[in-house]
Structures are given as structure tokens and as C-alpha cells.
Amino acid sequence: MFFKRRSRANSYVDNDPPRRSQSYDEYEKRPDSSRNSQPLASPTDDKDMYPRPQAPQEPYGGRGMPNGMPGQPLGNPTPPMSSGKTEPMPDLLQQAFNAAVRPYTERIEQLESQLSDLQAWIEQLEQQRAEVHSWIDKRGLRPDVPPSIAKIMDTTTPDAAVTLNAQLDRKITIVNFDLHRLQDDLNDSISSAHFASAMLKFLPDIQRLSLLPAGPRHAFDLVLKLGGNLNSHGGLDSGDSADLAARRDFYSRLDSAMVDVVRRRFGEAEDWNVQREMKRIEKTALYLKNYGIEPYFPATLDLMRREVEFQGTGAGIPPPQQQQQSGQQVNGHATPPRYH
Numbered sequence: 113m114f115f116k117r118r119s120r121a122n123s124y125v126d127n128d129p130p131r132r133s134q135s136y137d138e139y140e141k142r143p144d145s146s147r148n149s150q151p152l153a154s155p156t157d158d159k160d161m162y163p164r165p166q167a168p169q170e171p172y173g174g175r176g177m178p179n180g181m182p183g184q185p186l187g188n189p190t191p192p193m194s195s196g197k198t199e200p201m202p203d204l205l206q207q208a209f210n211a212a213v214r215p216y217t218e219r220i221e222q223l224e225s226q227l228s229d230l231q232a233w234i235e236q237l238e239q240q241r242a243e244v245h246s247w248i249d250k251r252g253l254r255p256d257v258p259p260s261i262a263k264i265m266d267t268t269t270p271d272a273a274v275t276l277n278a279q280l281d282r283k284i285t286i287v288n289f290d291l292h293r294l295q296d297d298l299n300d301s302i303s304s305a306h307f308a309s310a311m312l313k314f315l316p317d318i319q320r321l322s323l324l325p326a327g328p329r330h331a332f333d334l335v336l337k338l339g340g341n342l343n344s345h346g347g348l349d350s351g352d353s354a355d356l357a358a359r360r361d362f363y364s365r366l367d368s369a370m371v372d373v374v375r376r377r378f379g380e381a382e383d384w385n386v387q388r389e390m391k392r393i394e395k396t397a398l399y400l401k402n403y404g405i406e407p408y409f410p411a412t413l414d415l416m417r418r419e420v421e422f423q424g425t426g427a428g429i430p431p432p433q434q435q436q437q438s439g440q441q442v443n444g445h446a447t448p449p450r451y452h
Contacts, residue, residue, distance in 0.1 A: 241264070241268075245264075245265050245268070245269060248261075248265070249269075249275055249279070252279045252282060252283070253279075254275060254276055254279045255276065255279055255280050255283055255314075255317045262320065266320070266323075266324055272324050273321060273324040273325060273326045273327040273330055274326075274330070276317070276320070276321050276324065276327075276330075277321060277327070277330035277331075277334070280314060280317055280318065280321065280334055281334065281337070283314070284311075284314055284334065284337060284338065284341070287310055287311075288311075288341045291307060291310060291345075292345075301346065302345070303354075303355065303358070304342065304345065304355045304358045304359050304362070305354070305355075305358040307341075307342060307345050308342055308358055308359070308361070308362035311338045311341055311342060311362070312338075312362065312365060314334070314338060315338075315365070315366075315369055318331050318334050318335060318338075318369065318373075319331070319369060319372070319373075321334070322372065322373045322376050323376075325380075326380070327376075328373050328374075328376040328377035328379075328380060329377060329380075329382065329384075331373045331376075332370070332373050332374065332377060332389070335366055335369055335370045335373060336392070336393070338366060339362075339363060339366050339396070339408075339409075340396075342359065342362060343396065343399075343400070356403075356404060356405060359405050360405060363400075363405070363408055363409070366409070367408075367409045367410065367411050367412055368411070370409060370411075370412040371411050371412055371415055374412055374415055374416060374419075375415070378419050386416055386419070386420055387420070389416070390413060390416050390417070390420075393408065393409050393412065393413060394413065396408060397409065397413075
């Protein structure tokens with residue numbers, strides 16, 4: 113609504129304005145020079161009073177954004193900024209994958225724990241096995257163990273051939289001594305068949321010895337020792353046909369076992385004086401021939417001769433006259449060699 117003003121002294125036409133204060137009228141009446149003078153300081157401008165905090169002035173155009181974007185207009189309020197770090201959105205695919213593989217990872221951890229327990233148990237069993245094997249060897253029982261245990265001992269024990277040979281040799285000597293003592297106690301001769309049966313029980317262990325590294329050399333001596341034990345038993349001059357047949361059968365079985373031993377011994381390519389061993393066998397064969405017991409290790413001698421000829425060592429066989437002169441004559445018969 114517009115008002116029409118008539119004069120400075122008069123009031124408005126329609127409505128009178130509110131009455132001015134005296135100080136304002138005096139101000140209007142003052143000259144221009146005094147009107148433009150410095151106004152009086154406000155009581156609040158006193159330095160002794162606490163100053164009113166002033167809001168920071170912002171440049172024209174509003175506050176800028178942290179990411180460098182231009183500020184928003186003054187009419188739009190700026191969204192408040194959070195002081196803490198914002199958490200990333202959960203990865204639902206990763207969570208689903210972890211939930212799917214969790215049963216398998218738990219099973220793997222369980223199997224790893226069982227595997228460690230089994231390894232500790234195996235180490236304990238191996239230690240116990242070594243102690244049992246040591247106890248068996250200490251008692252000299254290696255030839256008497258079951259085949260399953262014997263196989264393990266022969267493959268895991270160092271110097272298995274030397275150990276088995278020593279125990280077999282000792283056991284053969286003990287059995288031979290016991291048979292001779294029994295014969296003396298009975299004041300009667302034990303038949304060759306019984307004596308041969310006791311000696312043949314060692315053939316499986318001797319064959320087991322020949323399968324070990326460096327075992328054929330020891331097995332060769334043990335087979336000859338079995339034959340020599342029967343030779344020292346006596347009874348050759350009895351003339352009993354059954355006794356002579358039992359001896360021939362015993363020597364035949366020794367010959368079959370010796371052929372396999374000799375093949376293995378040649379296969380090891382050791383430094384072996386074959387000629388000397390052939391002389392030992394032939395000397396005993398000549399001694400037994402005087403009692404009508406022949407042949408003595410014929411297949412073994414044939415194999416050794418063929419091997420010597422193949423190797424070309426020039427180790428020939430001496431003539432029978434020279435062999436007969438090498439043996440001592442006792443009551444018209446040559447004495448057999450000693451193998452122990």
C-alpha cells in the first residue's frame with residue numbers, strides 16, 4: 113500500500129506513523145558533517161569484555177567439496193561429513209565361497225592331525241623293531257625267526273650276511289657237538305640218516321644267506337661244513353647199504369643247493385680263488401670214493417670248471433695222480449680235509 117507524503121512536517125495521510133524518539137529527531141536536525149562523524153562505540157565493543165565469536169567467512173559461491181567438486185549453492189545445505197572411516201561393503205560372493213569350502217578345510221586339518229599322529233606312531237614302532245632285532249641277534253636267534261621277520265631283518269640290518277653267517281655257523285657247530293655227545297652217551301652209533309636229517313634242516317637258512325649281498329661266499333663255506341660234519345661222523349667202513357644210501361642222498365641234496373650258491377657267487381664278480389675251492393672238493397671226493405660213496409658235488413664241480421674255462425683264467429684241474437699224492441695215507445686211505 114502506497115502513501116502520499118505532503119510535506120516533511122506533516123504526517124502521512126492515512127495513518128500516522130509511530131512517534132519517533134527524541135534522539136532520532138535530534139539526529140535528523142544535526143548538520144551533515146556531524147551526522148557523518150564516527151558513531152559512539154557500543155558498550156559491547158569494550159576490550160575488557162569477552163568478544164563474541166565470529167563465524168568463519170566463506171568465499172562467494174559456497175563451501176567447496178573435499179573431492180574438488182565446486183561448492184553447492186547457498187540455498188542447498190552441505191551434507192555433514194563423518195569423522196570415522198567408512199566400512200567397505202561386504203563381499204557376498206567371498207562369504208559364500210568361504211562357507212562352501214569350510215567343511216573341506218576342516219576335514220583337511222583333521223587329516224593333517226591324524227597324519228602327524230601316525231608318523232609319530234610309526235617312528236615308535238621302528239624304534240621298537242630295532243630293539244627287538246638287536247635282542248634277537250644278541251641271543252643268536254636270527255636263523256629261527258619267522259620268514260616275515262627274517263625278511264625285514266635281512267633288508268634293514270647292516271652287515272646282515274655276516275651276522276646271519278656267524279649265527280648259522282655257531283648253531284651248526286652246537287648241533288654237531290650235541291649229536292656226537294649223544295652218540296658217546298648212548299655208546300652206540302647214530303645212523304647216518306638221522307645225522308643227515310639234522311644237518312639238512314640248515315639248508316633253508318643257508319639258501320636265505322645266499323640271497324643277501326656278499327652272502328654266497330659265506331653260504332659256500334657253510335654247505336661244505338655240513339658235508340664235512342657227516343664225514344666226521346664215522347661209520348664209513350660199516351658196509352651198511354642203507355647207511356651208504358643215506359649218505360649219497362645227503363650229498364646229492366647238498367650238491368643241488370651248492371649249484372645255486374656257486375652261480376650267485378660268480379654273479380657277484382668277487383676275487384675268488386676258484387681253483388683252490390675245487391681242490392678242496394675233489395680231495396674229499398677222492399676220500400669218499402675209497403668207501404664206495406660217489407659222486408661228491410659233481411654238478412658243482414662241473415659248473416666251476418665251465419666257468420673257469422669261460423673266464424680264461426688258465427686254472428686247470430690237476431691229474432688224479434697228483435691229487436692222490438697230495439692226500440695223506442692213513443691205513444691205506446686218504447684223510448679228508450678239515451672245513452672248520
